[in-house]
Amino acid sequence: MQDFWKQNQQKIAPWLFLAPGIIMFLLYVIYPIIGSFQISFYDWDGLGQKEWVGVNNYIELMDDEAFYTSLKNNVIWLVLYMLAIPAGLFVALFLNQTVFGIRLYKSLFFFPFVISQVVVGLVFSWFYDPSNGLMNIALEAIGFDAIPVLADERYVTYGIIAAGLWPQTAYCMILxxxxxxxxxxxxxxxARLDNAKGWRMLWYVILPQLRPATFIAMVVTVIGALRSFDLISIMTDGGPWGSSRVLAFYMYEQAFSEYGFRMGYGAAIAVVLFLIMMVYITFFLYKMYRDERGQ
Incomplete structure (x- = not known):
């Protein structure tokens, strides 16, 4: 045994260090994903006997108006949440300078990343308040009517996304x-010797070297947009009239709230959300792999 260890120490040692992480990943990520796929084929309240229903949960989704509202909102989240990437880049370029007070600026821009999403939701709820909120006080001061952002179906999703972009931009900035x-x-x-400056320097010299950071920022931002839950729960609880729901929140409503603990139906929504997330991440992985091979 000792001879075997000496001969294969370099091959085995990395796996010994990786083993705890692999076990945790299999136990808390892979196993729940497989479990969600299995539960989605059952009608189950989480406590009693499971009843096999096959693909009926998925068929029901096809006729569920609330599901399509949630899916549409997730698409809006995906598109607008991507604004955090260029915003984070330009803030990082600004902070990557040696000017007076730059540490204070870095602290101010870093602050949204370290506070809880619950706090972010509460802050923006107060900001949007139609009576005493700072936004509406400013609007009224310049002659506009107050806008009840979180009570209006037309604006509520965009208002919550704006709240989410604040900490997400800070995260991209750090990357x-x-x-x-x-x-x-x-x-x-x-590049400076070749007289490259401004946008040319950024596009041809800096951005190519930032590809790994851009890839991580894209993946994290996509995942953040698709799993958005806490801000919606704090700011609107899915309202008004379910217009701000996203798939993650609708899954929670179906599985754990007053809808009757429909674990199977909630799991079907979770599977759809997981597949959408995998399509996006696979696309980014393939694009990055293709770009690397092109080099």
């Missing part, structure tokens, strides 16, 4: 600041 610190200074100097 880009890390990437900017790893940029090769020799390439910057060579």
């Amino acid at each position: 880009y600041l890390t990437g900017l610190n790893a940029i090769d200074p020799e390439q910057i100097e060579a």
